[in-house]
Amino acid sequence: MEQRALGKSGLKVSRMGLGCMGMSEFYGPADEAESRATLEMAVDRGVSFLDTADMYGAGKNEELLSDILRRRRKEIVLATKFGILRDPHAPTDATRRRIVGKAEYVRSACEASLRRLKIEVIDLYYQHRVDPSTPIEETVGAMAQLVKEGKVRALGLSEASPDVIRRAAAVHPIAALQSEYSLWTRNPEDGPLETCRALGITLVPYSPLGRGFLTGQIRTPADFAPDDLRRNNPRFEGENFQKNLALVEEVGTLARQKGCTPGQLALAWVMAQGDDVVPIPGTKRRKYLEENLGALEVRLSREDLASIEAAFPKGATAGGRYAAGTVGTRTRPS
Numbered sequence: 001m002e003q004r005a006l007g008k009s010g011l012k013v014s015r016m017g018l019g020c021m022g023m024s025e026f027y028g029p030a031d032e033a034e035s036r037a038t039l040e041m042a043v044d045r046g047v048s049f050l051d052t053a054d055m056y057g058a059g060k061n062e063e064l065l066s067d068i069l070r071r072r073r074k075e076i077v078l079a080t081k082f083g084i085l086r087d088p089h090a091p092t093d094a095t096r097r098r099i100v101g102k103a104e105y106v107r108s109a110c111e112a113s114l115r116r117l118k119i120e121v122i123d124l125y126y127q128h129r130v131d132p133s134t135p136i137e138e139t140v141g142a143m144a145q146l147v148k149e150g151k152v153r154a155l156g157l158s159e160a161s162p163d164v165i166r167r168a169a170a171v172h173p174i175a176a177l178q179s180e181y182s183l184w185t186r187n188p189e190d191g192p193l194e195t196c197r198a199l200g201i202t203l204v205p206y207s208p209l210g211r212g213f214l215t216g217q218i219r220t221p222a223d224f225a226p227d228d229l230r231r232n233n234p235r236f237e238g239e240n241f242q243k244n245l246a247l248v249e250e251v252g253t254l255a256r257q258k259g260c261t262p263g264q265l266a267l268a269w270v271m272a273q274g275d276d277v278v279p280i281p282g283t284k285r286r287k288y289l290e291e292n293l294g295a296l297e298v299r300l301s302r303e304d305l306a307s308i309e310a311a312f313p314k315g316a317t318a319g320g321r322y323a324a325g326t327v328g329t330r331t332r333p334s
Helices: 032-044 056-075 103-117 136-148 162-171 192-199 238-258 262-271 286-297 302-311
Strands: 003-005 012-014 049-051 077-082 122-127 152-158 176-180 202-206
Touching: 032 056, 032 286, 056 077, 056 103, 077 103, 077 152, 077 176, 103 122, 103 136, 122 136, 122 176, 136 152, 136 162, 152 162, 162 192, 176 192, 192 202, 238 262, 238 302, 262 286, 262 302
Parallel strands: 049 077, 077 122, 122 152, 152 176, 176 202
Antiparallel strands: 003 012
């Protein structure tokens, strides 16, 4: 497995990581046994970069990872996040979540994550979303104190604007920016990626497969489980779904010409954006992990990249990234 530097932190991670969110919720029923087997297979195959957060499964996702961390800690660079508080009375209601970046909360969240993960230090600690009511300097200052105390090795942000990234980096080096980035979500190209490169920050794309849509395996919204978050996502509804499906079919045509799957082509495209771009496709099943790893063997020429751009140009995706009023929509505070 090829390795990549995680910013200027000194940490090295696998060329592709593994997003673990779906192992606990959001994308249909959980299957703990298959999730554990997927984690084991990932590490066996050299995937060293595992990504979780305290809000995934209300802490259960971190607890799930504690077993493999106990047994194989030296093989893993563990990333987790803080900052999104779920309403205990309506934990599945995305419109009733709060973003918190207060200094005292940063510390308590970190200590709670360490307990659930059963580890002594978090390799990469992200602020999950920027709190618009708390100066980023306060939040990152508290995160930096955790580094000083040896509880965290490196710091990251998620879905932050260029200005926030620069202000944060002035307080403490930022190793990584996690943002949604794929053929159908290219927001990081509108400033954040350029800022990261100027500061030596690694971009870590989540949902590099467009929440599964770019695999070509989703043909109708009826394919989703009743509790699947995509049922309420504008890109998976009505006319938007059909328009986006047509784009994915274009990707499928190019993938067949390349001798790979649509998902592998989409992942190869993300990795082709630079050695400082390390995607973390999420899956809870070994068969999809195997397919994702196959993208590491796909090499895209300039001609291939031009063909992909022509078939799926920036801005072509129909619909917003999130339903109105959810936490994810507030991604660019000042």
